[in-house]
Amino acid sequence: MVAGQQYAINEMAGLLGLQTPAGAAAGIIDTLLTDSRKLVSPATSLFFALEGPQRNGHLFIAELYKKGVRHFVVAQPVDEAAYPEAVFLHVNDPLKALQQVAAAHRNHYAMDVIGITGSNGKTVVKEWLYQLLQPYKNIVRSPKSFNSQLGVPLSVWQMSAENNLAIFEAGISRPGEMEKLEAIIAPTIGILTNIGPAHSEGFTDDAEKLAEKLKLFKQAKVIIANGDHPLIGEGIKPYPAVFFSWGKQAHNAVQVLDILVKEEETVIRVKQREGDPIELIIPFTDQASIENALTCTTVLLWLGIAPASIISGMKGLQPVNMRMEFKQGINNCIVINDSYSADLNSLTVALEFLQQQARGKRKTVILSDIPENKGDALQLYHTIRELLQRYGVNRLIGIGEKMQAQADLFTAVPECSFYVSTDAFLEQFHSTQYLDEYILVKGARKFGFERIVNQLEQKVHETVLEINLDAVAQNLKTIQQQLKPGVKVMAMVKAFGYGSGAAEIANVVQFHKADYLGVAYADEGVELRKAGISIPVMVLNTEANAFDALTDYNLEPDLFSFELLQAFEQHVKNAGLKHYPVHIEVETGMNRTGFAVSDMAALAGHLKDNEWIRVQSVFSHLAASEDQVEDSFTLHQYELLMEAVGVLESMTGYPFLKHIANTSAILRFPQLQLDMVRLGIGLYGISGKERVPLQTVATLKTTISQIKKIKKGETVSYNRRGVAKEDSVIATLRIGYADGYSRRLGNGVGKVWVNGQLAPVIGTVCMDMTMIDITHIPGVKEGDDVIIFGAPVPVQQLAEWIGTIPYEIMTGISQRVKRVYYGEG
Numbered sequence: 001m002v003a004g005q006q007y008a009i010n011e012m013a014g015l016l017g018l019q020t021p022a023g024a025a026a027g028i029i030d031t032l033l034t035d036s037r038k039l040v041s042p043a044t045s046l047f048f049a050l051e052g053p054q055r056n057g058h059l060f061i062a063e064l065y066k067k068g069v070r071h072f073v074v075a076q077p078v079d080e081a082a083y084p085e086a087v088f089l090h091v092n093d094p095l096k097a098l099q100q101v102a103a104a105h106r107n108h109y110a111m112d113v114i115g116i117t118g119s120n121g122k123t124v125v126k127e128w129l130y131q132l133l134q135p136y137k138n139i140v141r142s143p144k145s146f147n148s149q150l151g152v153p154l155s156v157w158q159m160s161a162e163n164n165l166a167i168f169e170a171g172i173s174r175p176g177e178m179e180k181l182e183a184i185i186a187p188t189i190g191i192l193t194n195i196g197p198a199h200s201e202g203f204t205d206d207a208e209k210l211a212e213k214l215k216l217f218k219q220a221k222v223i224i225a226n227g228d229h230p231l232i233g234e235g236i237k238p239y240p241a242v243f244f245s246w247g248k249q250a251h252n253a254v255q256v257l258d259i260l261v262k263e264e265e266t267v268i269r270v271k272q273r274e275g276d277p278i279e280l281i282i283p284f285t286d287q288a289s290i291e292n293a294l295t296c297t298t299v300l301l302w303l304g305i306a307p308a309s310i311i312s313g314m315k316g317l318q319p320v321n322m323r324m325e326f327k328q329g330i331n332n333c334i335v336i337n338d339s340y341s342a343d344l345n346s347l348t349v350a351l352e353f354l355q356q357q358a359r360g361k362r363k364t365v366i367l368s369d370i371p372e373n374k375g376d377a378l379q380l381y382h383t384i385r386e387l388l389q390r391y392g393v394n395r396l397i398g399i400g401e402k403m404q405a406q407a408d409l410f411t412a413v414p415e416c417s418f419y420v421s422t423d424a425f426l427e428q429f430h431s432t433q434y435l436d437e438y439i440l441v442k443g444a445r446k447f448g449f450e451r452i453v454n455q456l457e458q459k460v461h462e463t464v465l466e467i468n469l470d471a472v473a474q475n476l477k478t479i480q481q482q483l484k485p486g487v488k489v490m491a492m493v494k495a496f497g498y499g500s501g502a503a504e505i506a507n508v509v510q511f512h513k514a515d516y517l518g519v520a521y522a523d524e525g526v527e528l529r530k531a532g533i534s535i536p537v538m539v540l541n542t543e544a545n546a547f548d549a550l551t552d553y554n555l556e557p558d559l560f561s562f563e564l565l566q567a568f569e570q571h572v573k574n575a576g577l578k579h580y581p582v583h584i585e586v587e588t589g590m591n592r593t594g595f596a597v598s599d600m601a602a603l604a605g606h607l608k609d610n611e612w613i614r615v616q617s618v619f620s621h622l623a624a625s626e627d628q629v630e631d632s633f634t635l636h637q638y639e640l641l642m643e644a645v646g647v648l649e650s651m652t653g654y655p656f657l658k659h660i661a662n663t664s665a666i667l668r669f670p671q672l673q674l675d676m677v678r679l680g681i682g683l684y685g686i687s688g689k690e691r692v693p694l695q696t697v698a699t700l701k702t703t704i705s706q707i708k709k710i711k712k713g714e715t716v717s718y719n720r721r722g723v724a725k726e727d728s729v730i731a732t733l734r735i736g737y738a739d740g741y742s743r744r745l746g747n748g749v750g751k752v753w754v755n756g757q758l759a760p761v762i763g764t765v766c767m768d769m770t771m772i773d774i775t776h777i778p779g780v781k782e783g784d785d786v787i788i789f790g791a792p793v794p795v796q797q798l799a800e801w802i803g804t805i806p807y808e809i810m811t812g813i814s815q816r817v818k819r820v821y822y823g824e825g
């Protein structure tokens, strides 16, 4: 997915120390592909079949070959006769081969390469250096926060002859990794942002961690870091590099004289040993930003950038927002808002995201002029055209004088229009021009594209449920790390994905290779299919009147009684189908749905040689897996399932999957993982008492519609339940029980997060509004955001306040609350 220079395949083989395979000389490679889902240019991709605990790249060779990929780096034997046109390069370790290729590529260039490591701030420092140095240099940098053993080679691969500065991040999680990254990046300028606590990264102490990080600087001419930190100064001593440090102490190359944090900005005065003091103003006030700004200042001074330019650059620093946000737009459009930067690198990242999300839907890109590095506008716009074509963009709306000047270049995009300015575009804007498509809005800051996003966004009631799709993907990964190798995952997306949106969640888990989806009703499965979800779906509540929907949409029913089984068989027969996939539920103690264990022999007799249905899995559901007191009951349920499975397996004569574990069982009973687990609430970020680092997925937010002052003794809301104990300030929120904010949270039971503090609900919760007491919280204004639940107020906490469980709160958020999705999933 990352396109860099072009190499002939025989050169590639040479870089890997391999003989050129016969007949392979003609192939040209410009893309190193490591993820089959990111395939864009098959003919010129070299696929590295990486092997990980969850995924084996070799399994995707057939699919990629079918799509036109012809060049593969493999470690396992492949049936080469099946791929007559393919070239296979055989290596011991494809990841190592990828790193080797990148390292060789890096060695072709003599430009300065900045390597950034440290515990925090790597991405911000990289992006800020880019913002600051972009007027002077033609820079290549890591996309997003590509800083791992895999991300670094893909970043370095982008280096090309046009660049004269490279900036790459290096992140490590265990000893021994930095040497490999050093060999690929070979920085000439080293930056250590800071050094945080060792425990998080698999190191025994700070000194060990620091020593590992410093290995990145083996060949560096200079190392830039905080010189006040005693460990750092000590650790750097063995390195040949100059230590160009910053800090408050006088020995530092760049001495920090003072730091004055104001309301909205920070004034920093620094001084080089032989220079005059320089006064910098940065538009940030937090400690991390100040530290990152000092690192950047020191780099700029080392590079000889004039103080006046540093001052103006620092003043204009933009926040780094690496997340991409997508919103429901007008006319069923999805708007991807990336209006904070415009350069080739981030355009590539955004187009890739667009392609992944749009899944075949129409794609429109609204793009501003892109600031050029070194004057060659024609080359730049040629590259942009190539990218737009490569990612299959259907419509381009170009805004700005330069875009307009290059209009002729873009005739290859099926539909194009150009406007000289954002105003000119907005003047002719008409909502009917956008229908049922994905729209990427990408522009340099000065074009003010947020005004365009504003037009494209659907306006609604200001209570939203924000869903972080990256957190969903991360939670899936975290849970998968708890699974034994080969255990499959069924992601439960019933009840509108626990309130978070079934299709959106399903799309993320499908992308991340979950094996199955679970829904409660056939209708929910139909919705998933209509949204383009293709992985198998199990339906829990099978009903006769939904049989057509099941077979029409290839959904797999849970059969839990003989009546249901026979009726469904009849339906399959009538529909002219055979061997239809079904699931058998066994009753082991929940006493909800399921065949009795004593039914198994009769059931097996019925299933044997059955032409109409075929059992995909046999499962049961645990009644109390989260409850330690009931652990022996849980294990008894498991044994009953095993007994049932034993009978079925021996008599039906074919294998099927077995599963019983829900989220808490996954975390508490590894032996219950069997062939598959059914992951529900954990996917949405809730792990119960188990301390698994799951991320918050859903944040329920609303806004303040009015603030009023009342006197001691006055009352608030219906039935005068909320009595002011003192002269008070009351804020009214745009949320009520009709949105899913329970009446039980009224009268001080519930609290919400306002301006960094908890404020109690005062009086009764109304249908569409709720009042809170903000007497002791300064600085709150009408229109301010309020968090009902999310990271600062976990949904578990809300559940506890009213004696329920997170499941009930999450699934109770009403449909009128708009769901806003962000992250890349």
Ligand SMILES: *Cc1c(COP(=O)(O)O)cnc(C)c1O
Binding pocket: 492, 494, 540, 621, 661, 662, 663, 664, 678, 679, 680, 681, 682
């Ligand atoms: C909802 C459900 C799950 C998921 O349970 P969690 O506790 O949310 O992980 C698993 N299996 C069945 C049958 C379910 O109904």
